Amino acid sequence: MTHLHIRIVMATRNGAAFLPAQxxxxxxxxxxxxxxxxGDDGSGDGTPDLLADWGRAHPGRLAxxxxxxxxxxxxxxxxxxxRAAQAAPDAALAFSDQDDVWLPQKLARANDWLMANGAAGGAALIWTCRTVLTDQALVPLGESRRFPQPPGFGNALVQNILAGNTMVLSPAAARAVAGTVNTALECGVPYHDWWVYQVLTGIGARVCCEDAPLVLYRQHDGNMLGHHGPVRGRLRRLGLVARRDYSGWIGANLTALRRHEAMLTPPARLMLRAFMLARRRGGPALAAALPRLGLHRQTPQGDRMLRLMALSGRL
Known part of the structure; x- marks a missing residue:
């Protein structure tokens, strides 16, 4: 095998304005x-018809x-x-937003890294890249940030650094996450990419964060989340903490992970259990446990905020 078949999974909703470019x-x-x-979540703007027309114009491309x-x-x-893992268990899997634009080399770069690192032999792998932030008309505004620390389960439990609109999973990684989907849905995990980051680092998958930006990440009023610069992002995070949204997200993720702890590596399993116990104790005990357990965000400022959340009962 010289390359992987890749299933591109794309969630759509009222995406007709930008979908053709993607x-x-x-x-x-x-x-x-x-x-x-x-999968279309009830579009009222003709998105399903647009997809169907595109599929007829490109036979074999719309699975x-x-x-x-x-x-x-x-x-x-x-x-x-x-659905993709069941239909094509030997395929790699790429997540796609409906309003981005991929640069031509994106899938090739992902395929080359996955193949070079054992994807064809069953290795669980995840490839991501940076993005070019653009305005609604695809005029570049800058590039997504570089994270100073490597990805890992201790980071994934409290922060997501892997952008879903760039992810490509090896076949084994896609199958591993697929086995957790029913639980994730039942527990209400808040973000698919954060869940993928937790599951795959928890089972010891290797992660590649490609430094080259290979996705044009369109910023517009309809973005589900969009990119947040330092000031706006900090204000948004503070609001989420104040409303206890973040604590609820952490709780949903941990509940779902606990139900699949048998698939985790022994160190990840111990970290998960210890974090859940520390959360029950809360306050100073939780704050003190964070560095001891290896739970961390990507910056010292983020770690200070994590400690404050623990002390105030918002973690």
Whole structure:
């Protein structure tokens, strides 16, 4: 085997304004062995018809399109992942937003790294890249940040640094996450990419963070999250902490992970159990446990905020 077949899973909802450019960027990929699976969460702007027309114009490229679960993007993406892993268990899997544009080398770069690191032999791997932030008209605004520390389970439990719109999973990694989807949906995990980061680092998967920006990440009023600069991002995070949203997200993730702890590496299993116990104790005990357990965000400022959340009962 010289390359992987890649299933591109894309959650859509009212994406007709930007979807054609993303579909065009798929057909421009230098890696030619791919097909799309799309789930639509009740669009009212003709998005399903646009996808169907594109599929007829590009035979063999639209492997499946149908209704999504209708309860948010995370559930849509995870449901699509499970469907793709069942339909094509030997395929790699790439997540795609409906409003981005991929540079032509994206899938080729992902494929080359996955193949070079054992994807064809069953290694659990995840490849990501940086993005070019653009305005609505795809005028570049800058590039996504570089994270100073390597990815790992101790980071994944309290922060997501892997952008879903760049992820490509090896076949084994896709199958591993697919086995957790029902639990993730039942527990209400908040973000599909954060969940993937936790599961795959928890089982010891190798992670590549490609430094080259290979996705044009379009910023517009309809973004589910979008990119946040230092000031806006900090204010948003403080608001989430004040409303205890972040604590609820952590709780949902931990509950789901506990139900799949048998698949985790022994160190990850111990870290998960210890974190859950420390959360029950709360306050100073939780704050003191964070560095001891290896739980950390990417910057000293982030770690200080994590400690304050623990002390105030918001972690």
């Amino acid at each position: 579909l065009d960027s798929f057909t421009a990929q230098t890696h030619d062995d791919w097909a799309v699976m799309a 499946w399109a149908g209704p999504g679960p209708g309860v948010g993007a995370a559930a849509n993406f995870l449901t699509l992942l499970a």
